Amino acid sequence: MRIAIAGLGLIGGSLARILVNSGYDVTAWNHRSQSYEAARKNGIVCVKSLPELAASQPDILVLCTPLKAMDSVLKQLSDKLAPSTTLTDVGSVKREVLATVSRYGLRKQFVGAHPMAGNELAGFDASDVSLFDNATWAITVENDTEFEHFLKVARMVCDGVHNRFVVASADDHDQATAQISHMPHVVATALAAQIVRNPQSNLALALSAGSWRDMTRVALTTPDRTFAMVDENPDNVANLLHDISQQLSDIADLLDKRETERNIYDKGLEQFFESAQPYRDVRAKLKDKVPEGVYSLALSTSSHEWANQLVQASRKGGRIEFIDSVEAIVRHFPHLRDE
């Protein structure tokens, strides 16, 4: 397998090094060439331009540049990329990438991907061959995604990076990541901003311990990065923020009723704590590593049914750990909702 990587930052650099270690031929381009010496020492072939990268005729080209550079990168690739080259990316939002890819006529060969891995560092110097250890990826499929292209990306994830993946549409992916990452970054920042305004801020900080530190850790992310998360997934983040704002306001209203309407207060708080119980239960199961099933899914690739099969398996708590042209091996994980 010949892989081209556009962008040798933390994610692109780590991915390139892991794939080299798995025996893939990896060619890379970066917008600045200062990391090339270190990259070459790690067995990565480096080229000077994006057209040159496309001309290396890779099986897969992985876009690892920031989303805001995507337009310019795809513009330079659009008429250079062979139709047989699969185009993928590693961005944390998928709908906007899909739109940009479509604008440049590359949708037919595109399959989005998103490894749930990373840290607060940046750049090739921070790249780390263990960055993806035990990571789960999302691979996104649409109504017109071609199995041949999908399979190449999926095999790179399973065979090349030794990771598992789930399958979802770009829209569903962006809803899910808004929930578990983009929106919580805003909540953490709001908590941090609130302690700054608190008249007891110094006292509060002196008394703060692990729970407060955990809940505000991602507020320490550089504002540029958090702004980008929110700005790239605005509708989903806004919906979740409206929802949680309402829920917190309802609890505050209940607390205001403590003296005057004790029944409503007791019942309301009880329901609130109870509503989080499925989450407590699933986290307990995940912690206890309750035995999980593994099954083989025979893929219907004559029609587009394979995509539906993989999406449904993922929605039920399955993660795919092996795939070829006839079957997927799905491992069942504890999940929140039976579908």
Added chain:
Amino acid sequence: MRIAIAGLGLIGGSLARILVNSGYDVTAWNHRSQSYEAARKNGIVCVKSLPELAASQPDILVLCTPLKAMDSVLKQLSDKLAPSTTLTDVGSVKREVLATVSRYGLRKQFVGAHPMAGNELAGFDASDVSLFDNATWAITVENDTEFEHFLKVARMVCDGVHNRFVVASADDHDQATAQISHMPHVVATALAAQIVRNPQSNLALALSAGSWRDMTRVALTTPDRTFAMVDENPDNVANLLHDISQQLSDIADLLDKRETERNIYDKGLEQFFESAQPYRDVRAKLKDKVPEGVYSLALSTSSHEWANQLVQASRKGGRIEFIDSVEAIVRHFPHLRDE
């Protein structure tokens, strides 16, 4: 020093064992005697009743029972406790304890305390002599707190437990702990409840990583415990919830303006992220362990001025690590606000 401990749970048990190790005489009572055998093996003298505990004429009696048991415990102690015995507690809210203590005529000898230590376990079996390692305590003072009683509690914290403390009124303490603990527990629970309701809940859970786990960790606390936190500090929690609900709603409104009012959107988000910058800065300083000053504070104990001195030192980011009848040694920590 002779210490009496009422309640041999996680906190009371750990405190008792630490004080025994520091050479204090420790007598304890628990509402159930099943932990007495283990307690005795750890050098703790166990007695059968609260009147018997009071009769042991301790220098300090530490209330380590749950807040809801406080009324009954104080009722049994009220006419048995010598006026020279200092009464203190380890509860996570202070205003309500002070009210209960006052109701039983024990306010004159009471000084509230709150060690910022604990874990998700409970009971003497879970007690741990390292539970208080590096903990900061809050010691609460009011207009009528007597120095003699305050000093005994403060010395138990510094000399007996080898911890530092800050000084604040019960009201200020409860405002601060609502910020860094009680309100965040509600926010974490709301996040957990939200992922349960999310149509993409299984996908979101599959893709969740460290940031989501950290932000929902305290939602795994048993509902009884979180309910108690909120129920014991309702006004402060409600105020902070109203405030953060408004802030999150404002951000959601800004996101809704992204397409139509780009200037307001950009400026609003920029201000939001900027408003958390003092918190990012102070956390960076705390991480870098920037050199901190240490100074001696000569205490004015002829009037009540000593309390004001210690409260002001605490409000400025100081923590007291030694105290006697003439001076306090204050270590300066990075803080959020110059006062």
